[in-house]
Amino acid sequence: MSKTIKMFGLNIDSLSMNEAVDVVRSWILTGESDCKYVVTPNVDHVVQLEKNTAFKNAYLKASMIVADGKPVVLASKILGKPLPETIPGSDLVPNIFEHFNQSGTPLKIFLLGAMPGVGEVAAKNIKARWPSVDVVGILSPDFGFEKDAAYCDRICASIAASEADLLVIGLGAPKQELWINKYSHQIPVKVALCVGATIDFLAGNKPRAPIWMRSMGIEWLHRMLSEPKRLVKRYAIGAIVFPQIFLKEWWRTKVNPS
Template structure:
């Protein structure tokens, strides 16, 4: 296992990103989860849309600064790091990280992994839980909850979620309500969840439930999963991708200009 006291990070787009492979990321999180200590770590996965929003959202950036791990979700971020001479080893997407973590515990027989699914539309987490139990016998879904729209603005609703997670005695929370909501909420309430790790991983619960289809592996390997998602969810993603396509190159140019 890797040494969790070693923190390899680069500065990119004015945030610190961990220089970790998928294997190293899983091992680090695995060590946290196998420990008897509760540190309420939360993990964030910056992609192009995050980078664009971090540029103008101060609270979002503050939430990132409080994260225990920041791993790059998307080939554009990794490619930019290499072009600027501060290379990240590979893409560590949230939707791949969660199954990889489950695989890790499938082979780690000392104890099962207790999971709380927080997010997705009503009924979706139940499907995800069923699929998880079918595929990973060492992973136990001990709780699930689909928050109402606007829950993050209600202290009462937020504390209710904290109570549900704490009572479930979950090791890890798979948190999927979209950015920046999930990161801002984790920054504010992580210490009240009484759990070891919170993974801010967007649509991962939908993928686990089979509600949304992942791109074929060859598409992911060539860094074109974003195009697959745009084609499958054009109404939701077209505007976001259009804005990102204009702003992200500007941010890359600024990074390049500062370096050279």
């Protein structure tokens, strides 16, 4: 693996998108079925990690942590330990699919999350665009499923029976990270990706921001305008709290440069 950058109490992997894809590919092709999982911190995650101990523990057990969001990467540069680039989960997943498809290497995936019917549409789109990628399982769990241990055991059994290589989890943070941390030992996939709304994006159920907005680091604005009731409060809190967290990190860096 790459070197890591210690920031916000996390060891963030200093990887480019291509490097992250290569690591995941190597885990899938040569690794054990030990459910290595990947998390992608953005501003909202950093804010939640400050107070949510269980969320922080799930992060600390992740096999890869890559930055999702321009503010996190900008913070790394100001702190003098620059990360190469942002690696949003919604970009990492299609890049992995593209890599396997170009090489003609079969990849079996399981889609966990999104609303009923969304995964099926995503599966059709995936097969049309990346023929080497085979969706071997789809599950949209009931609301509050994470509180039902027996139900969660059945989900794990379904994933195991599918013999998937890669688990794509779109449950939203911190639910997806908490869930995979608790149940990873029951899931014999090579890799699990905690990637929020990615299944919705693959289905075309939620539109991605235009490329120019993504390149400018304002995809958050597009998402907020698309889902104002759900996201305005989250982004408002992030805009207030994240700078405070950054200033604490900056001060710690000055006091203790190591």
